[in-house]
Amino acid sequence: MEESLIMKKFGVIFDMDGVIIDSEPVYRSLNEQIYKRLGIKVEESFKSKYIGVTARTKWKLIKENYNLSQSIEELLKVQNEVFSQAKWDYRKILFPGVKPLLKKLQMNAVPLALATSSGRLRVNEVLEQCNLAGYFKKVITGDEVKNGKPDPEIFLLAAKLINIPPENCIVIEDSYNGLVAAKDANMYGVGIRHPEIQVDLSIADIIVESLEEIEFELIGKEE
Secondary structure, eight states: OOEEEEGGGOOEEOOOOOOOOOOHHHHHHHHHHHHHHHOOOHHHHHHHGGSOOHHHHHHHHHHHHTTTTTOOOHHHHHHHHHHHOOOOOOOGBBBHHHHHHHHHHHHTOEEEEEEEESSHHHHHHHHHHTOOOGGGGGOGGGGGSSOOSSSSSHHOOOOOHHHHHOGGGEEESSSSHHHHHHHHHTOEEEEEESSSSSOOTTSEEEEEEEEGOOGGGEEEEEE
């Protein structure tokens, strides 16, 4: 028997990069600068492995795969140098469907959380620039959990903080790692397809092209 989640208490957990802001193409451009400095060429097939994970996990994967001599800390320092030089106006890369969806959910008293692999400082900048902080009951960042995605820790913590059972949570993600974390947390996974970046979203319960397509009244769970 299918029962719509809108008929019972449920919560929604949003990822940030690729869901709220279209930052992945910008990240890719900045990462290419770093790879050039390091003297490596990262294959397209490998890039999908670190979408959605923390910066530390990303560089661990790259270091191991490309036999880099630098330590993880040194690689993080290089990334911070390159990224800090970029001028970010997050309002320009805010997906148009974000605020209408957040407003609709807020009007229906749906508890909302933001669970992202990005660090607290950057997350605060996004929320402030885009005027989004008031929508989320809780915000959890990648530097506040021991194990990043694809580990389910961040989503389980989000569910606990908004006081919603994991099985009644909907996660909106754009990455394979994020969806693995959602499914391992026993949550309903909504995968958002990026128009330019190809990512395996096959494990999602439903795949959409944009936030505008999401109708929570149509999302059910097996009872």
